[in-house]
């Protein structure tokens with residue numbers, strides 16, 4: 329499959345890894361939008377949030393548990409934001425489910 333994040337998961341494209349286990353990979357975003365900006369992805373290909381189903385959704389709960397653990401380990405006690413973009417209007421540019429974790433500055437709300 330010609331998927332950028334599947335290639336990162338397979339080790340075919342390098343990344344700056346934050347965390348990895350059998351189900352998920354976390355790595356720093358190449359175009360950071362905050363002092364701390366990493367992505368957490370399922371290793372199994374799910375194209376977007378619109379493709380989450382009862383059959384494949386367990387990994388999403390796992391991802392949030394991993395994010396909570398990484399936030400503790402990285403000292404993000406002042407807070408952070410988790411974002412997942414869906415489709416063209418949602419601003420999704422990579423068609424492999426991913427959760428942005430942004431921290432290290434006060435983040436505006438609502439987003440533009």
Ligand code: AMP
Pocket residue numbers: 332341343355356357358359360412413419420421422423
């Ligand atoms: P989205 O626009 O929500 O689909 O987010 C995709 C994100 O992937 C963007 O923030 C990009 O900067 C990031 N990105 C693209 N290619 C890479 C890469 N090779 N390594 C790390 N992050 C990437």
